[in-house]
Amino acid sequence: MAKITMKTPLVEMDGDEMTRILWQWIKETLLEPYVELNTEYYDLGLKHREETKDQVTLDSAEATKKYGVAVKCATITPNAARMPEYNLTQMWKSPNGTIRAALDGTVFRTPIIVKGIEPYIPTWTKPITIARHAYGDVYKNTEMRVSKGSKAELVVTDENGNETRELIHDFTKCDGIIQGLHNLDASIAGFARACLNYGLDLKQDVWFASKDTISKKYDHRFKDIFQEIYDNEYKEKYEAAGIEYFYTLIDDAVARVIRSNGGYIWACKNYDGDVMSDMVSTAYGSLAMMTSVLVSPDGIYEYEAAHGTVQRHYYKYLKGEETSTNSVATIFAWSGALRKRGELDGTPELCSFADKLEKATIQTIEDGVMTGDLYLISKLDNKKKVDSKTFLDEIKVRLEKLM
Ligand code: NAD
Numbered sequence: 001m002a003k004i005t006m007k008t009p010l011v012e013m014d015g016d017e018m019t020r021i022l023w024q025w026i027k028e029t030l031l032e033p034y035v036e037l038n039t040e041y042y043d044l045g046l047k048h049r050e051e052t053k054d055q056v057t058l059d060s061a062e063a064t065k066k067y068g069v070a071v072k073c074a075t076i077t078p079n080a081a082r083m084p085e086y087n088l089t090q091m092w093k094s095p096n097g098t099i100r101a102a103l104d105g106t107v108f109r110t111p112i113i114v115k116g117i118e119p120y121i122p123t124w125t126k127p128i129t130i131a132r133h134a135y136g137d138v139y140k141n142t143e144m145r146v147s148k149g150s151k152a153e154l155v156v157t158d159e160n161g162n163e164t165r166e167l168i169h170d171f172t173k174c175d176g177i178i179q180g181l182h183n184l185d186a187s188i189a190g191f192a193r194a195c196l197n198y199g200l201d202l203k204q205d206v207w208f209a210s211k212d213t214i215s216k217k218y219d220h221r222f223k224d225i226f227q228e229i230y231d232n233e234y235k236e237k238y239e240a241a242g243i244e245y246f247y248t249l250i251d252d253a254v255a256r257v258i259r260s261n262g263g264y265i266w267a268c269k270n271y272d273g274d275v276m277s278d279m280v281s282t283a284y285g286s287l288a289m290m291t292s293v294l295v296s297p298d299g300i301y302e303y304e305a306a307h308g309t310v311q312r313h314y315y316k317y318l319k320g321e322e323t324s325t326n327s328v329a330t331i332f333a334w335s336g337a338l339r340k341r342g343e344l345d346g347t348p349e350l351c352s353f354a355d356k357l358e359k360a361t362i363q364t365i366e367d368g369v370m371t372g373d374l375y376l377i378s379k380l381d382n383k384k385k386v387d388s389k390t391f392l393d394e395i396k397v398r399l400e401k402l403m
Helices: 017-031 046-051 055-067 095-103 185-202 218-241 250-259 270-284 311-318 328-345 348-366 372-377 388-402
Strands: 010-014 039-043 069-072 106-111 128-132 142-146 151-157 163-170 176-180 206-210 245-249 264-268 290-295 301-305
Touching: 010 055, 010 328, 017 311, 017 328, 017 388, 039 055, 046 055, 055 069, 055 095, 069 095, 069 328, 095 290, 095 301, 106 185, 106 270, 128 185, 128 270, 163 176, 185 206, 185 218, 185 264, 185 290, 206 218, 206 250, 218 245, 245 250, 264 270, 290 328, 301 328, 328 348, 348 388
Parallel strands: 010 039, 010 069, 069 301, 128 264, 206 245, 206 264
Antiparallel strands: 106 128, 106 290, 142 176, 151 163, 290 301
8 A cells, every 4th residue: 555645744853761762663663654754853852952952942943833733752851860861061941841932832732532441520521621821920920028017019110111000918917928920912812812723623612711800900801802802803713613612710610611521622821721731631541641732823733742751661661671651642642743734735645544543542442452551540341451562563453454
């Protein structure tokens, strides 16, 4: 059978440790036999980031802007322990942070649902996608401790030097604390567009929530920007697609999410997204069973796994020991990127290959063949734990039947 060809290159960002090993195996076993892979390769492994003084990360982000779709392997974000391990001259920044800043994107995380691995909330029969705003609020704050007898004020000086003041609190009775937060209209608008575009992509409703009844200027501004953009740019498209944009208070949203069946995108402010994405991923089972995609407001996509480099398994692998590392999230990063490439290039055979690859992966687990992490939580009676490579071979057997 002739291999499927690709019109436009896909930006390929290689990574570190166990996921770098899986990356190679996935390509050899599940991709290269079927697709004439046309990628522009960037090695974001820590060794090469050090050699290029992190230029490679910036170059890969620029390439993503140029071609529109990237797939990324998990990478090490260096800490003190990594400095001697990789002979680093600097504690290079998180590549994900660098790429996110370059693309001004929003990260969408969706659980991959398989039979036998039941969510802790039994009514969640469809996935809930969390979209987290990645700019500002408490993550870019200024804080102070204030001593008794002080008066704290918010002061804004405009470009002509005129001051506007608002009392925060008169600390007459005891010491205390204050905090200054900000956000930008442009960033909020970018977030709103990314979420509303993704809703159209997935044909799913978009929920957004904040605390605008209490925060009448700050959170209210988020609510207004979302509503304006929806009304002016998306309302007709949403009505045509039979989906809706829905705003409610954050406490009401949490109650509705728990009672829901899933099947929508939940847009969260930065802090809410931080907290809720961990709750949702835990409730669905495992970080290795999540897709993760960074979407920029102008429609650039970067697909990745939601987990890290699985360091502990890598050290076992280096000692020649058997590992049973879950490659599902990395496989879905590839299938997501290939499908998007296919959609943009008008090559339906590439989209169809991506569908089959995902189907074969899910079928393998539902047949009872799985890695150690899933073996611990699967409710299937016939389950069998396999090593990292056998898991890929088993997917290949099922993929061959679907091709
Ligand atoms: P990790 O996700 O690699 O591992 C956390 C825990 O989950 C470990 O117990 C691990 O064994 C388990 N786990 C994760 N993915 C698994 C999989 N696919 N199969 C089986 N078990 C899995 O996170 P960590 O240990 O905190 O970090 C390791 C390295 O990864 C660090 O250097 C960190 O900087 C990096 N990291 C990268 C990303 C990214 O690139 N997106 C995200 C998080 C962490």
